[in-house]
Amino acid sequence: MRKRCLDTVYQLAKANKDVVFVGSDLGVGVLDNFKKEMPDRFFMDGVSEQHLIGACAGLAMSGKIVYFNTIATFLTRRAFEQNMIDLGLTKAKVRILGSGGGLVYAPLGPTHLAFEDVAIMRTIPNMTIVAPADAEEMARAMVASEHYDGPIYVRIAKGGDPVVTKPELGFEYGRAVVYREPGDVLFVTTGVMLNRALDAVKLLEAEGVSAGILHCHTIKPFDTDSVVKQAKKARAVITLEEHTIIGGLGSAVAEALAEAGLERMPAFKRIGVPDVFPERYGSQNSQFEDFGLNAPQIAASTRRLLKELSPA
Amino acid sequence: MLTKDKKIDFVTLGKNTRRDVADALVAAGRGHIGASYSLVEILLVLYHGILKVDPKNPHWEDRDRMILSKGHGCLTLYSILSDFGFFPKAEMKRFCMPDGLLGGHPEHKVPGVEASTGALGHGPSIGVGMAMAAKLNKQKHGVFVVVGDGECDEGSVWEAAMHASKHKLDNFTILVDYNKQQSYSDVSEVLPLEPFTDKWRAFGFETHEADMDHPEILLDILRKPRTGAPRAVICHTIKGKGITFIERNLKWHHKVKLTPEEIENIYNELEI
CATH class of the missing domain: 3.40.50.970 (Thiamin diphosphate (ThDP)-binding fold, Pyr/PP domains)
Incomplete structure (x- = not known):
């Protein structure tokens, strides 16, 4: 990259x-x-x-x-x-x-x-x-x-990341891109988390859970309208970022939703680096594993969140 | 464009500038008076004798650039810019007012101000970038940056110096307002700079020293042909210069309250 x-x-x-x-x-x-x-x-x-x-x-x-x-x-x-x-x-x-x-x-x-x-x-x-x-x-x-x-x-990300974006969806600073319409869940992504989200969606789909993706390549200016519009359609919104959960994409989405005056607020979760210094070395991928940022872990977190919403 | 007078009356201009600064200080009830008074003659030399700028066209592409990196001395800059008509003199008395043009540190939105400064150590870097751009564009104008002595504590000043030297920016001049005092105490106590001129020389600069009790010396230095290197002029000044009870008095570095008696005494000393 x-x-x-x-x-x-x-x-x-x-x-x-x-x-x-x-x-x-x-x-x-x-x-x-x-x-x-x-x-x-x-x-x-x-x-x-x-x-x-x-x-x-x-x-x-x-x-x-x-x-x-x-x-x-x-x-x-x-x-x-x-x-x-x-x-x-x-x-x-x-x-x-x-x-x-x-x-x-x-x-x-x-x-x-x-x-x-x-x-x-x-x-x-x-x-x-x-x-x-x-x-x-x-x-x-x-x-x-x-x-x-x-x-x-x-x-700039690590490089060698799988090419998952679609040129036909265009590029405009400040405009988020819908990669899948939301179902039960909406993933909001930035950076390489888009490819993790696409994989997580496949895993969830196999289990009958439908999930959408809104990709925010631009985090500022933030496309609040698209986030709110897509979030309204989902039961749960999960933000995915290779970043501390403080102040980044997750915060931007939380701010947008909190101020949107929604009649029905979706459940909300930020997945990212918690408020700690990473203590281990390894690789980018192993730290993704440490912080639950790889696709199977995202899918597992999603299942847990949905279960909390419908304790049946 | 400004015309350069052959003979500049620094005594009268100095008193007028200091009176403007006092007016603003009295109107706002605050200001960095010591730092403003120490650099009066430096800026008078630049604006009356050296700089090619155009008050009617402040963004003229070939103008000389002058960055007051020690932004807390802005009252002196504002006074001189208003003398030349960059903005109305009346703005001086609206200093720091909610809807005034002029704040406690210079901002690039003010006509004639090149960069927003006051966070120390930024001006030399911005000036180096401007000097590099002038070289790329094959423009002939100069870039002048005025820094404080306390400001030279900032590492970025020396990063900029190395960079200017690497690119042999002979269109770049740094002028140090060396009044030998900073906010807390003497420079020699807080963070000594000596051997100061040697430092600039070691960083690859053509160096000069100027006693600002005789501003013509600085004028002569700045009119000399360039030698292919960036230039540093250590200007020996006095903090608070021009008012006996303010000179070298650290209580006047930044003033937030003035008594009627102090105000009267300032104006008395500025009688011509």
Whole structure:
């Protein structure tokens, strides 16, 4: 997914001389073609994220469209004040490309886990947040970013994720995509959780439980209308996110539903990282297992929730 | 565009600017007076002698950029911008009012203000980005960033310095308002910066020092041809300069209450 993301930046830069790439200290060979063909617009300028966010803002305030890539935690957590003031307040056209969003860097430990990135970035006025489900959706998000106003935080997943999105459903920032109409349950997903939800739906369907999926690739601005519209059709709403359950997708859905004035409120559950630092290493997938984010566990949680609703 | 006077009357301009600052301070009942008074001559040199800006077209693409990174000194910037007609002088007396244009730190929405500053250590980074963009666009304008000495405690200032040096940004100038005092105490007590000029030199900057009791020195430095490196000017200033009982008096770093007697004494010292 990261490769597709950066390849799209290269394509955009080939066609638009205002597109600039900034990296901190990325792996050897990253965007070599960009560096070779457009060296004056390729900056690999050091492990100084807070400064580089400001410098990106300065470039954007002078008419550039800036794509800045490094590890998600350092872009969001470390440089938060610069994100807030230099990007949010000034509506700078900077695209922050955060590698390793979520539990991707599980073997590297909690210093590298971006599991609260969406929560903190959501608090920044004018900030758009997108978490594509696969490389194809990433490409669509990047193409759409060229002429989009204001700063965007792009959450990049591990890569090699199964391609499950459908191009015919289109891509528009701020518009959620219905992948299945809800039945008993509505799953609301972001990022790669879409593929887990699709698998969970199959497992549940085999047992006669019908479930729908609303995929929110954009978490801000949030498509409240679609969430409320789809939630009304279900008995239970379950949010799925590779993120702390505090402040991310689950919170956004809870806020939307709580304020919607529904006559009948569906049951509601957030599935994500609980309010803890992950204590184990392993892999992204093993941490998904730790936190109940894989499809069989999602299906099991769904069964439990439905059972509580109909204790027959 | 501003025309640059050959002979600048810094004494009269200095008193007028300080009177404007006092007016705003009295109207709002608050303000960073010490930090504002220490940088009066720096900004007068820039706006009267160096910067190419156009009050009628504040977003003119080829203008020089001036970022007041030590945003708490904004009253001085506001006074000078209003002198040149970027906005009406009357706004000074609506400082910090709910519907006023001017708040306690500069914001880019104010005509003539390039960046929203006050959270310290942001201006140098934004300025480096602007200087990089100017190079990419093959534009000739300069980028000037004024930082405080206490602000140089921020690591981002030095990250920006390394970055400016790497790209040989000879269109970038940092001016340090070195009044040797910060909020709590002397810089030498809180976090010593010396050898300060050597630090900038070691970071790859062309360095200068200017005694701001003689503003013409800074004017001469800034009019010299560039040498292919970013430039740092350490401006030796006095916190609260211009009012004897405010100079070097840390109680006047940020003032929230003024007595009628203090107000009268400030205006008395600003008589021309």
